[in-house]
Amino acid sequence: MNPVHILLVEDEPNIARGLVFNLEEEGFRVSHVESGEEALEAIGTHPFALVVLDRMLPGIDGLEVCRRLRRTDRRLPILFLTARGEEAERVEGLLAGADDYLTKPFSLEEFLLRVKGILRRSEWYRPEQGREERITFGANSIDLQEQIARTPQGEIALTDLEVRMLRTFFHHEGEVLSRAELLSAVWGVSPDTETRTLDNFIVRMRKYFETDPAAPVHFLTVRGRGYRFVKKGA
Template sequence: MSKPHLLLVEDEPGIARGLVFNLEEDGFRVTHVETGEEALDLVWEENFDLLVLDVMLPGISGMEVCEEIRRHDPRLPIIMLTARGEEQDRIEGLATGADDYLTKPFSLDEFLLRIKGMLRRSEWYRSGGRAGRTYRFGDNEIDLTEQKAKTARGEISLTELEVRMLRTFFRREGETLSRAELLAAVWGMAPDTETRTLDNFIVRMRKYFEADPANPTHFHTVRGRGYRFTRQGKT
């Protein structure tokens, strides 16, 4: 069995170094980032077995990170770390979707035992790895890791650029994304680039995933502003 892969989100260097060292000594593979934004990017890129998430982070908070992950992945085990010990903070953390909560300073032995317990109870750890990252909307099921999609028209293979576009829409569901934002996020193009590539990709997304591509319910054109994705098919 491969080593369980943990994502540690902690902005205090001293704490992070200590946790990484002890987790690796205990047989885990650890990826460490310092911000919630980095964590969300990586969660979409890789399959992790467990997330260790500090609440107080620069930029978006650990609570927001947990809430965003839970919108798309109800199974990833999440343990929150915080310097705040108030009961209401703990309740809020668990309410956003965390599976466990530890207040700093905490016992390293207890921390390791809780992680092992969470992994032991998770079906995807016992079977040697979590299932590929999937996202469902309408009649579609998309596996971003395997770059495959099951649609009403059958199963299709997705290109890397198609996956990037879908990942961008999924992460910012409900937001209107400008042409400049999409060109930069998917193709790395300058904002003022004149190209029909984006429009052609939107046509392709509708052909793949809309019941009626001529009357889309998920991939919307916002006239004069850009495009918006909605999971529930609301405009």
């Protein structure tokens, strides 16, 4: 069996050497580039199972690399590495199409767990072939099998992670889902993990599907308990 091929886009040599060494020790094949231009060229010529992408890069930055990649490939997992911990910066990266992020400095153990978790989910999460799954709510129509959403804002190609979140909400329509339940079902992480990724993805869902994201009627926050999806609108 061929080793899983990961593209690492990181311009800091010391960080890159450590990540490459540890990924290879785990049995992964790693290609390393140092700029956004090199990353786009590599992605265009080689198949990768995961892109580990630093946000701050010379030339084309990581955010723009992510945006360009998502125009042509919505399913290739992207793990963002960023020195910026502000919530607005994290939201911007996730809205650009990143699946998850780590804020520097981070532990190698957490990094490897995130990598393995993303790869595991992208491997086992496959819809049943031939199964029609179309959901309509508000002015939105979503084909979960084709991973396409038709909204008043236009047609949106959904990532695997976005589809997992939507499936979870649709399956539990009307129920309050705790943060722990969503973290476990969508990201496969421990329910006691503290992460803003979930909240940022709710922001993304509202931007996609709510007429007024600031006053949602479908993806609702239940204060102190979690989130709830309402098909007919609150």
